[in-house]
Amino acid sequence: MKLIDLSRTITHKMQRLVNHPTIEVYPFSTHDEKRVVDGYEFSSATMVLHMGDHGGTHVDAPVHFDARPGAKTIDEMPLETFFTEAVCLDLTHVPDQTDITIAHLEAAEKAAGVEIRKGDTVLLYTGFYARAAGTEGYITDFPGLTKESATWLGAKGITAFTVESVSPGRPGRNNFEVHHVCRDMGFTHYEGVVNLDKVVGKGRFRFIALPLKIAGGTGSPVRACAILEG
Template structure:
């Protein structure tokens, strides 16, 4: 018996795409091997990061969309790891919303089931099609209200997606986040490699940094399989 890990995390780099409202990712040298050698007699190299909490692969604190919600350092870690499934929604066109019927059909095709406390990742194919292009931040599918509510009513505690947001970019109500606010659950955005785990059940880890009063946090998202 062995353990297989599938990395679901996007690379963090200067120039990576982020929403216009967010701080652009900047990475710059703090000190070089040569500089530290001169100062302390041993070579160390470190970089500095300037990054938005919601820039790369990340999870939201409920405070982000609810002033009465919890900051990321206050949220139980159980929101960010546990049993999970990945539903294949790649048939859904970027021009339309993901509906409850789409979710139910994807669940049937997967021969899986939903349990209370599950984490559900949505494979839309957007990362594979559009990452690095102008369409990445503008043209992708997302949950309508009934679909997001169905997941929450099923006991899902974390909704993940391989797109910049769980909402459709043309949704003025931000339905996915609205449901997360109503149910006090989180979501994880900017995932990748979901094509490698579509239709499967696995153990998910996407632990946030312990940022005091954080509205969200970058995560290292992985799917864990016992073989």
């Protein structure tokens, strides 16, 4: 068994959408600060972490995009949501600032030699993070799903899909429509997933990305991993 880390490292002032809180990581105490208790000297180091529940590699809870009564918060979602069978589709040929169409998804599924099954998490590998992370374009220039292509995924009965970018759909109407497809068809998505080059072409594998149990959370940072057998 091999574990592949698919998460971004959380760093001070890392990139995020401007409508989300800044991400701050800094020392609260260090080993330079010595304490003496009952004649015994020791030190401890701790960090402050300040961020929203949609920072870094994260998953959306239904309540993030569903205003209807009863929409689940992150702490109400079944743990089974975050531990599923998975496949990775190669979409690296789709240009930046371009819609990912049904035809793109169908061709990628066929090329991968895998079948998207009910309950799967579908990882969408565009290579965008490697190309654009740290640039202004990382926030705006990614390829993204449309209402139609997100509906195609939903019709497969998936549990979730992942993207490398900050949003699942292109900025503007597309992005809101994709979120609403998730709402209406009962699945969710992860944003900011990385290292998909290490799992593309691997067939079927297991995906795990457990969230923090945030009371009323609209999403949560996750430590996403792929579990490869053999």
